[in-house]
Amino acid sequence: MHELVLTAPQDLVESVSDALMDELGALSVSVEDADADTDEEQPIFGEPGMPAPRPGWERSRLKALFDEEQAAETALTLLLAQDWTEGLAAHALQVVDEQDWVRLTQSQFNPVDVTPTFWIVPSWHEVPADATHVMRLDPGLAFGTGTHPTTRMCLRWIAHQAPAHAQRWDRVLDYGCGSGILAIGAALHGARDIDAVDIDPAAVTATDANARANGVTVRTGLPDLAQGSYPLVLANILATPLKLLAPLLCGHLAPGAHLVLAGILERQADELKEAYAPWLALEVLDRQEGWILMGAQRAAA
Template identity: 70%
Template sequence: MFELVLQAPESLVESVSDALMEELDALSVSVEDSDADTDAEKALFGEPGMPAPSAGWQRSTLKALFESEAAASEAATLLLAQDWATQPGASVSMTALHEVAEQDWVRLTQSQFDPVEITPTFWIVPTWHEPPAAATRLIRLDPGMAFGTGTHPTTRMCLGWIAAHEADIRGRRVLDYGCGSGILAIGAALHGGAPIDAVDIDPAAIATTAQNAADNGVTLRSGAPDMASGEYPLVLANILATPLKMLAPLLCGHVAQGGHLVLAGILDRQADELKAAYAPWIALEVSNTVDGWILMTGRKPG
């Protein structure tokens, strides 16, 4: 395969990407910040169900893969012949065209996922790894179609909370709202929670959760959000701040009196917004923080 590397201003990223994929037969196109790892780097944050904040960065690098050098060269020639290649201050330019070495992509992907320690005895272990000797409780989980491999700080914080509150979970109903891969529901089951409902709007997440639960030998129900019913002593939701604010009345309505609410997917600068959204029902507090992400928890009066 051959990789064509282009640089484009934000205003042309979408047009150039569309041309590469729809007209020039690129196998894939990725967009990166040309100023990454410099003082000019700019973070872009998007949330599910919301429009992207922008199509790209002020200076974006586009990388397109092609089957052959001829196809990549032809694409470059056609793109650079367009008017946008010569617009003053807003032009598209080619920075590289090179061969991409063949790789064992499965092995490369696997190498990026090592066992993740939650506590000294509780680990997340991909199926291609042997469990650490100290692991007495573990989740076997491989990267799949649904979010939640255990490597993200929000997932680790939620699982850490579960491990520290086993006495509050054992033998009690648990709701994992926005279950993704089902990792939090499985973690709760391993710590004695029962029965457990894991719900998501994504059919792939529902199916992945059911399969992961079976692979880990735990029992739970997975389904669409309307499957959740009644009150639960523990409600978990690792989503993102905007949907969590919208879901405040619903989630709080599912928390039993005296029950716990555990929320993640929140940046530290968003703490006050979440506290205000949940204040009518539950007083939230920041109980953990990792790499700019926070875990917010609270108990329903009762």
């Protein structure tokens, strides 16, 4: 395997990447900041829910993998011969050792402890000895592997509240289910008749597969699947959509139901309280690494 490393200005990154993949036989192309770890490094990602401060790095490093050295050399020659690639520069052409990429990827994901007895464990790991509740979940395309603070806070709330409330969780709604991690977590703690919905069909597919892998029953679908009222409504999305969804989510609450919201930064607490004030008095339930968990209980009939 041979790696061709190029340096490109921001306006060439997309077109050079496309040319490498579509026309010049590259097996893959990755892009990183050419000025990383220097005084010139600048972030291009903003906080969740905020626009990115810029579309890309001023200078990017493109790494293209090729099966053969000759193919990499030909790709470089053809690219540098084009009028439109002015500013593109060759950085290196080097041999890349063969690796077991599956094993390397798996080594980056370890079991996650939600509580001392509730663990999320990838399928290739042994279950920790102290685990009494275990979710088998492998990294996939949809959001939610249990490592993010918002997900862990939701699952921790479920685990802590289940002994007192799971008997009432005869219907549960996971709105914006991602990988289905919250729906599965609720099922493992005694919830029944669970609806997990998402606007992304890939998330619906992932949730269905993950539920089957964990031996629990979850009904999955697009948002119109959610009908009627639920004793527990969970939504781990982001602050802006959560504000817009306030009437819909509150409309699904049964008398005495709990609403649990995540994906919220600490500075956004007052915005969420104001958005939900016509229906509920939200309060902060948990905090972790700058994120908060918010929730409320609807008055009983």
